[in-house]
Amino acid sequence: MKKSWVLVAVLAAGVPSWATAQGMDDAIRYRQGIFEALKWNFRDMGVMIQGRKPFDKARFAKEAERVAALAKMPWEGFVKGSSKGEDVPTRARPEIWYDHDKFNTMMQALIDRSAELAVAAKTEDKDGLHHYYGRVAEACKSCHDDFRERD
Amino acid sequence: MKKSWVLVAVLAAGVPSWATAQGMDDAIRYRQGIFEALKWNFRDMGVMIQGRKPFDKARFAKEAERVAALAKMPWEGFVKGSSKGEDVPTRARPEIWYDHDKFNTMMQALIDRSAELAVAAKTEDKDGLHHYYGRVAEACKSCHDDFRERD
Secondary structure, three states, X not given: OHHHHHHHHHHHHOOHHHHHHOOHHHHHHHHHHHHHHHXXXXXXXXXXXXXXXXXXXXXXXXXXXXXXXXXXXHHHHOOOOOOOOOOOOOOEOOHHHHOHHHHHHHHHHHHHHHHXXXXXXXXXXXXXXXXXXXXXXXXXXXXHHHHEOOO | OHHHHHHHHHHHHOOHHHHHXXXXXXXXXXXXXXXXXXXXXXXXXXXHHOOOOOOOXXXXXXXXXXXXXXXXXXXXXXXXXXXXXOOOOOOEOOHHHHOHHHHHHHHHHHHHHHHHHHHHHHHOOHHHHHHHHHHHHHHHHHHHHHHEOOO
């Protein structure tokens, strides 16, 4: 117990700015981290759907589960004021905070469609999954079109 | 359906190196993304456990759920050969791949202890959660001590 407490203290002491004001850079790193993880899984699924490598049903289902879990997480990282980072660049457009209802609706579409894909992945075969995969891809793209700066 | 297919094609076409050889930089970005997301949640829990902000039981439980879900994900990003990135720096030590059994055991401890914390967070109060939180913190620290380069 004593050892644990020291660790807790060390962990919290290392992040004073975060602990007080939830540093904007931390928020940006958080949401970008989630999207990186989401992309890794989602792209692998796309390669299988496209037939560029063999369809592995168990792998696809596992990745769909991960995408569904991750889709619920980034929202909280879009902290007000984090349209610009201190040291961390972000492509988040200010419209996220001006047009918050639309942004929320789009994020909810990602959550809902990812959940549908994860459910479908348990029973459907590759052909049946195209539709569900495409709907998630559309949710990604629409939100990027409206709320993410182009490269 | 047709529109979906175009999106799938666009997504897959954008990542040829990944699709063929699982680019090492992508693997590094993936695992680092997971750890960033894990840290964001875990630190907030630590601030509450320490009493540096009020303990919010529902928030703590939600974050514990996220940590438990995220803890299961990074393992796959430690692809063989990804001890060095091309453009992305990594602090992963080569021992991860030399002493793989030990590394796996430590990653499993993170998974198991995070799951225990998430279960405990549903019923225990703040005092009861110290122990479970500390055990996850220890799992993080032991693995960092052995397998992550110091700054």
